[in-house]
Amino acid sequence: MIPHLWNDLEGTFFPESALDYMPESRLREVQLQRLRAVIALSYEKVQLFRERMEAKGLKPADVRQLADVCQLPFLVKTDLRDTYPYGLFTVPMSEVVRVHASSGTTGKPIVVGYTAQDMEVWKQVIMRTLYAAGFSRGDIVQNMYGYGLFTGGLGLHGGLEGIGATVIPISGGNSERQIMVMKDFGVTAICGTPSYFIHLIETAQKMGIDFKRDLKVKRGVFGAEPWSDQMRQYIESTSGVQAFDIYGLSEIIGPGVGAECECQDGLHIFEDHFLAEIVDPKTLEPVPDGTEGELVITTLSKQAMPVIRYRTRDITAFETSCCRCGRTCRRIRRISRRSDDMLIIRGVNVYPSQIETALLKTEASLPHYLIVLTRKDGLDQLEVRVEITGGMLSDNVGAMEQLQKRFSRSIEQITGLHATVTLAQPGSITRSEGKAKRLLDQREIPN
Amino acid sequence: MKIRQISIFLENRPGSLSALCRTLADAGVNLSTLMLSEAGEFGLLRIIASDADKAQTVVEKAGYAATTSEVVAIQVPDKPGGLAAVLTALDSHQIPVEYMYAFAQRSGRDAIMIFRFGDLDRAIAALKEAGFGVCGAIDLF
Numbered sequence: 326m327i328p329h330l331w332n333d334l335e336g337t338f339f340p341e342s343a344l345d346y347m348p349e350s351r352l353r354e355v356q357l358q359r360l361r362a363v364i365a366l367s368y369e370k371v372q373l374f375r376e377r378m379e380a381k382g383l384k385p386a387d388v389r390q391l392a393d394v395c396q397l398p399f400l401v402k403t404d405l406r407d408t409y410p411y412g413l414f415t416v417p418m419s420e421v422v423r424v425h426a427s428s429g430t431t432g433k434p435i436v437v438g439y440t441a442q443d444m445e446v447w448k449q450v451i452m453r454t455l456y457a458a459g460f461s462r463g464d465i466v467q468n469m470y471g472y473g474l475f476t477g478g479l480g481l482h483g484g485l486e487g488i489g490a491t492v493i494p495i496s497g498g499n500s501e502r503q504i505m506v507m508k509d510f511g512v513t514a515i516c517g518t519p520s521y522f523i524h525l526i527e528t529a530q531k532m533g534i535d536f537k538r539d540l541k542v543k544r545g546v547f548g549a550e551p552w553s554d555q556m557r558q559y560i561e562s563t564s565g566v567q568a569f570d571i572y573g574l575s576e577i578i579g580p581g582v583g584a585e586c587e588c589q590d591g592l593h594i595f596e597d598h599f600l601a602e603i604v605d606p607k608t609l610e611p612v613p614d615g616t617e618g619e620l621v622i623t624t625l626s627k628q629a630m631p632v633i634r635y636r637t638r639d640i641t642a643f644e645t646s647c648c649r650c651g652r653t654c655r656r657i658r659r660i661s662r663r664s665d666d667m668l669i670i671r672g673v674n675v676y677p678s679q680i681e682t683a684l685l686k687t688e689a690s691l692p693h694y695l696i697v698l699t700r701k702d703g704l705d706q707l708e709v710r711v712e713i714t715g716g717m718l719s720d721n722v723g724a725m726e727q728l729q730k731r732f733s734r735s736i737e738q739i740t741g742l743h744a745t746v747t748l749a750q751p752g753s754i755t756r757s758e759g760k761a762k763r764l765l766d767q768r769e770i771p772n
Numbered sequence: 773m774k775i776r777q778i779s780i781f782l783e784n785r786p787g788s789l790s791a792l793c794r795t796l797a798d799a800g801v802n803l804s805t806l807m808l809s810e811a812g813e814f815g816l817l818r819i820i821a822s823d824a825d826k827a828q829t830v831v832e833k834a835g836y837a838a839t840t841s842e843v844v845a846i847q848v849p850d851k852p853g854g855l856a857a858v859l860t861a862l863d864s865h866q867i868p869v870e871y872m873y874a875f876a877q878r879s880g881r882d883a884i885m886i887f888r889f890g891d892l893d894r895a896i897a898a899l900k901e902a903g904f905g906v907c908g909a910i911d912l913f
């Protein structure tokens with residue numbers, strides 16, 4: 326290595342991140358080589374995959390170039406349930422050093438496994454995630470992701486130790502204690518879900534703690550749920566914490582599939598380990614770069630449980646330009662929504678994130694809200710309950726009615742649907758400390 | 773001259789007003805006047821209390837959304853045309869009234885009305901010029 330180059334970089338260059346800058350031709354070679362290996366492995370070891378390949382008349386040798394991935398069968402969430410718990414594992418359990426499981430809201434959870442080498446890869450991609458967000462040795466990091474079967478807590482934990490940060494494995498919940506620890510332990514960086522962090526900003530305000538004045542938190546990585554640019558602006562302006570989006574899902578590896586760099590303009594996918602495609606969720610055909618569709622991922626290096634063409638249900642698009650940071654791995658746009666949390670209201674497709682955007686366009690800070698769907702005389706009714714805060718309140722009834730109208734108009738502009746906006750007292754909408762629950766669907770589904 | 777008023781957001785459902793009143797009573801807050809204006813499914817409760825700071829703390833601690841504003845208490849002659857005279861004085865200076873309501877107590881022979889204006893100082897000057905009594909906190913509590 327050229328010594329002066331190292332000096333110029335002044336410790337900002339981390340060897341683990343070198344792979345983010347691999348020349349593109351080399352990156353595609355690595356991907357193809359790994360893709361062929363993972364297909365051969367799965368074909369040999371995973372009955373489900375072999376049967377689906379046979380049904381399509383395909384052999385592993387038919388994959389000669391990266392584009393051939395389009396012919397391969399998809400894998401969906403229910404496949405992981407149907408093969409519960411270890412049906413997709415390719416190694417004996419003596420090789421599996423870790424399992425994680427998704428929270429099963431309906432039925433059995435989804436189980437994923439890792440070999441020692443998978444754990445190493447996981448650590449490496451989280452380190453690359455953290456470096457991209459400006460984390461480094463010397464940071465004192467409060468990890469608010471849940472520890473346990475969920476991949477978030479322990480996944481981030483491994484990478485945080487990898488970069489040599491001081492980790493506070495606090496997990497989620499107990500908001501006042503979170504703020505106390507943040508203050509007393511001199512926390513400089515955090516990891517967690519964006520909705521929980523917004524809840525913490527409110528908690529700090531109630532405790533009389535000013536994030537910017539009293540705390541040292543400078544940056545955070547946020548993920549595990551779709552969030553918006555408006556939420557980022559809110560977080561950054563109220564708390565002074567620079568907010569980076571990270572992407573991952575348990576079925577693939579957990580967090581560490583993709584991450585925002587300092588440009589905060591889309592998430593770089595760690596393409597040497599994950600092959601990303603974007604397809605039309607209806608036709609399942611690839612869409613042109615820059616067009617929105619469902620993200621489909623193939624793991625390229627995972628051993629214990631490789632997945633081929635996993636349908637993530639996350640809606641995004643490839644960024645078509647090169648990132649100013651110089652990383653060569655491709656970027657996807659921030660995941661704004663999932664194809665399966667789409668609501669159909671009076672025949673119109675609506676995503677809860679659109680309601681959120683509408684509320685944020687009206688008020689600078691995101692109020693607590695609940696989307697309530699009912700059916701009256703065969704017609705869907707959309708109601709949005711919005712909690713009033715002291716800051717929104719006027720002593721003038723007319724001004725409050727105007728606020729109500731502005732909310733309603735903004736929702737209509739964005740979704741095309743008339744919404745009844747109900748103003749509610751603070752605290753009247755149930756809070757959840759993890760992923761925000763924003764929907765109450767009381768429509769009866771006709772049989 | 774100016775009186776502090778606290779406006780509290782309430783959902784228009786059974787029990788919400790009594791719950792708030794109980795909260796204030798339990799904390800020993802004396803209400804001089806209380807005025808509810810409704811708009812469909814919500815209402816704003818405006819209160820004037822001798823100890824406005826305490827009232828505000830109690831209400832906010834109990835989790836209500838509340839905002840304070842300044843209002844003017846005006847002595848209105850308790851005779852036919854008394855209120856009209858006040859309004860005429862304001863009209864002649866083109867000072868619009870945002871809202872008004874009656875204060876629970878009287879001052880001698882006069883009734884007391886609470887007025888909210890966009891520009892309080894201009895309104896006070898106009899009323900004094902027209903010879904109306906403007907009450908301070910001392911006169912009221």
Ligand SMILES: [Zn+2]
Pocket residue numbers: 586587588593648649650651652
């Ligand atoms: Zn970049």
